[in-house]
Amino acid sequence: MKKIILIATLLSSAAFADKLLINGAGATFPFPIYSKWFSEYNKLHPDVQINYQSIGSGGGIKQITEKTVDFGASDAPMSAEEMGRAAGIQHIPTVMGAVVVVYNVSSISELRLSPETLAGIFLGKITRWNDPTLAKDNPKAKFPDAAITVVHRSDGSGTTSVFTDYLAKVSPEWKAGPGQGKSVNWPTGLGGKGNEGVTGTVKQTDGGIGYVELAYANQNKLTPAELKNHDGAWVKASLESVSAAAGKAEIPDDYRVSITDAPGKDAYPISGFTWLLVYKDQPDAQKGDALVRFLWWAIHDGQKMAAALDYAPLPAPLVRKVEATLKSITVQGKAVLAERK
Amino acid sequence: MQSASEVVTRTRAVEQTPAARANLPDRAWAAVLTVLGLAVLAVAAMIIAELLRVGGPALKHTGVIAFVGNSVWDVTRDVYGALPFIYGTLVTSGVALVLALPVSIGLALFLTEMAPARMRSIVSFPIALLAGIPSVVYGLWGLFVLVPILRNPIEPLLARTHLPIFTGAPIGLGYLAAGVVMAIMILPTITSIAIEVLQTVPGALREAALALGATRWEAIRIAVLPYARAGIVGATMLGLGRALGETMAVTMVIGNSPTIRASLFAPGYSLPAVIANEFAEASGDMQTGALAALGLLLFAVTVLLNIAARVLVRMSRRGPARVAA
Numbered sequence: 194m195k196k197i198i199l200i201a202t203l204l205s206s207a208a209f210a211d212k213l214l215i216n217g218a219g220a221t222f223p224f225p226i227y228s229k230w231f232s233e234y235n236k237l238h239p240d241v242q243i244n245y246q247s248i249g250s251g252g253g254i255k256q257i258t259e260k261t262v263d264f265g266a267s268d269a270p271m272s273a274e275e276m277g278r279a280a281g282i283q284h285i286p287t288v289m290g291a292v293v294v295v296y297n298v299s300s301i302s303e304l305r306l307s308p309e310t311l312a313g314i315f316l317g318k319i320t321r322w323n324d325p326t327l328a329k330d331n332p333k334a335k336f337p338d339a340a341i342t343v344v345h346r347s348d349g350s351g352t353t354s355v356f357t358d359y360l361a362k363v364s365p366e367w368k369a370g371p372g373q374g375k376s377v378n379w380p381t382g383l384g385g386k387g388n389e390g391v392t393g394t395v396k397q398t399d400g401g402i403g404y405v406e407l408a409y410a411n412q413n414k415l416t417p418a419e420l421k422n423h424d425g426a427w428v429k430a431s432l433e434s435v436s437a438a439a440g441k442a443e444i445p446d447d448y449r450v451s452i453t454d455a456p457g458k459d460a461y462p463i464s465g466f467t468w469l470l471v472y473k474d475q476p477d478a479q480k481g482d483a484l485v486r487f488l489w490w491a492i493h494d495g496q497k498m499a500a501a502l503d504y505a506p507l508p509a510p511l512v513r514k515v516e517a518t519l520k521s522i523t524v525q526g527k528a529v530l531a532e533r534k
Numbered sequence: 535m536q537s538a539s540e541v542v543t544r545t546r547a548v549e550q551t552p553a554a555r556a557n558l559p560d561r562a563w564a565a566v567l568t569v570l571g572l573a574v575l576a577v578a579a580m581i582i583a584e585l586l587r588v589g590g591p592a593l594k595h596t597g598v599i600a601f602v603g604n605s606v607w608d609v610t611r612d613v614y615g616a617l618p619f620i621y622g623t624l625v626t627s628g629v630a631l632v633l634a635l636p637v638s639i640g641l642a643l644f645l646t647e648m649a650p651a652r653m654r655s656i657v658s659f660p661i662a663l664l665a666g667i668p669s670v671v672y673g674l675w676g677l678f679v680l681v682p683i684l685r686n687p688i689e690p691l692l693a694r695t696h697l698p699i700f701t702g703a704p705i706g707l708g709y710l711a712a713g714v715v716m717a718i719m720i721l722p723t724i725t726s727i728a729i730e731v732l733q734t735v736p737g738a739l740r741e742a743a744l745a746l747g748a749t750r751w752e753a754i755r756i757a758v759l760p761y762a763r764a765g766i767v768g769a770t771m772l773g774l775g776r777a778l779g780e781t782m783a784v785t786m787v788i789g790n791s792p793t794i795r796a797s798l799f800a801p802g803y804s805l806p807a808v809i810a811n812e813f814a815e816a817s818g819d820m821q822t823g824a825l826a827a828l829g830l831l832l833f834a835v836t837v838l839l840n841i842a843a844r845v846l847v848r849m850s851r852r853g854p855a856r857v858a859a
Contacts, residue, residue: 248814249814249815250815251814251815251816251817252814254817272817272818274818275817340703342705347785347790347807347811348810348811348812348814348815349609349811349812349814349815349816349817350815351815371610372610372611373610374609374610374817375609375815375817376609376811376812376815377608377609377610378606378607378608378609378610378611378613378792379791382791383705383707383789383790383791383801384789384790384791384801384803384811385790386785386786386790386811390677390786393677393678394677394707397677397678397681397682397685397706398685398705398706
């Protein structure tokens with residue numbers, strides 16, 4: 194009996210000793226896919242355990258800047274000011290998401306919104322559903338003579354950042370007014386906390402309109418509005434149209450780019466990346482090595498798990514670009530993936 | 535009153551000092567207690583110091599007066615005015631008190647003065663239960679149950695009074711919804727303390743009033759309530775304290791719109807709600823600083839109200855004496 198206990202103790206301590214623990218923190222939006230990745234990767238490589246705390250993009254940026262975690266995660270690219278504080282940070286796009294516009298008007302089942310109309314509604318200029326600008330794009334719909342209640346996120350979020358980034362691109366008035374950010378000074382409307390707060394308020398308010406993440410809308414069976422993209426085509430938000438948004442957009446080497454209002458006939462206009470933040474030169478040899486290998490796995494095998502969780506995978510040309518970036522990441526001055534083709 | 539307490543402290547001092555001098559364990563014990571007592575002060579001081587450290591630059595950038603008096607909150611442009619949040623905090627807490635106070639005191643009076651003793655123990659159990667429900671549950675209940683009821687029929691009905699505080703579109707979310715949710719949340723606090731206080735009223739007072747020919751209501755009015763007034767004010771202040779600091783439940787139903795409106799139907803914002811909403815994703819020192827400054831402001835409001843409560847209690851303590859004289 195004693196022997197068995199002794200052996201068990203030895204085995205378990207050996208298992209603990211071999212396990213490499215990598216810590217990360219940041220965005221909440223990609224948390225479902227990240228936790229799936231970390232657990233799947235752990236099954237393939239039992240010696241690598243990745244812990245992730247979804248404390249929000251801002252917290253992720255702070256912690257990776259202070260180097261209290263091994264990697265950060267963010268839904269919005271770091272600002273120039275933030276980059277200045279964290280020298281040598283590399284953004285790695287992992288998956289893509291989109292923001293969709295949801296509404297609650299019982300008499301209409303389909304809605305098309307041009308950029309001008311959408312901006313007009315969120316600026317508080319279009320206040321009623323029977324406004325002629327809405328009727329122009331939706332000739333068949335029977336709009337009620339009812340007030341539009343705008344619902345936005347009250348908490349700072351990457352979703353708001355992407356949505357306002359789009360509005361600022363398509364509407365000069367929005368750019369000069371509320372502008373772009375994780376929380377802005379909304380000219381009109383109610384604030385709901387989180388995707389669930391916005392959805393709850395829209396669902397309850399006749400004439401409500403709001404914006405939520407595509408994944409959230411899909412999981413809750415909401416019907417989003419069709420939007421007019423950069424090329425003038427009407428597109429529905431789908432994983433394909435979101436991936437298409439990264440297809441023709443020009444992506445710089447640091448990946449700190451917004452792909453809202455992207456060119457391409459099939460591109461959904463309010464799409465965005467979510468990023469992992471890692472140091473270009475990894476300070477810890479073992480952890481850095483494991484982290485880069487995990488990232489390589491994530492942009493290849495990991496992408497296949499994205500769709501099931503309502504994230505759009507990175508398009509193939511972008512994966513090749515990220516491959517090159519990963520190869521350039523060094524661990525104490527030495528490239529990890531030099532041997533990969 | 536003061537002289538009496540002085541006498542008590544002096545007697546205690548006389549009794550304890552020689553013993554403490556002689557007895558080392560006693561002195562050690564006293565030292566430990568002193569440290570523990572001072573720890574509370576130290577924590578409060580550290581909170582203030584940290585809030586000042588983080589919030590200082592933003593306050594300096596905006597100016598304290600502009601920060602408190604300005605009503606524009608625009609993170610993108612680093613313009614920070616806290617007035618809508620102060621207003622929302624005070625209005626919703628006020629609504630909560632107006633709604634909760636009569637119910638709580640009525641409930642406490644009923645349970646202590648009217649109801650049979652067994653009923654008291656049966657009813658106080660669900661009251662204690664109410665206090666134990668997490669605030670996010672209150673918030674969800676508010677959002678999915680209360681708000682639709684407020685939207686229709688309550689707000690349209692109230693609108694018929696044509697009072698300026700009941701105007702505008704009945705959205706459901708807003709000051710009123712937040713006030714009602716908070717009222718339910720502070721109800722157990724006020725009720726249970728009021729019950730304790732009312733139980734301390736000497737039976738002889740009540741009996742004397744009844745013997746003089748007072749009805750039950752008159753006995754409560756002239757004998758019970760004046761005696762318990764200080765305690766009830768204290769209970770109310772504790773309830774108010776909870777209302778001022780309430781975060782999750784409020785942010786879910788207040789509408790989160792940094793505006794100042796007279797109508798209770800309108801959406802607003804409160805100090806704790808904006809901190810909870812924006813802090814996690816705050817980018818840049820200015821926004822973080824402004825949010826810390828809001829925390830400082832909330833601290834200040836709480837301290838001011840506590841001082842007001844002390845003053846009120848003092849004043850009402852003198853109340854019965856004056857009546858007697």
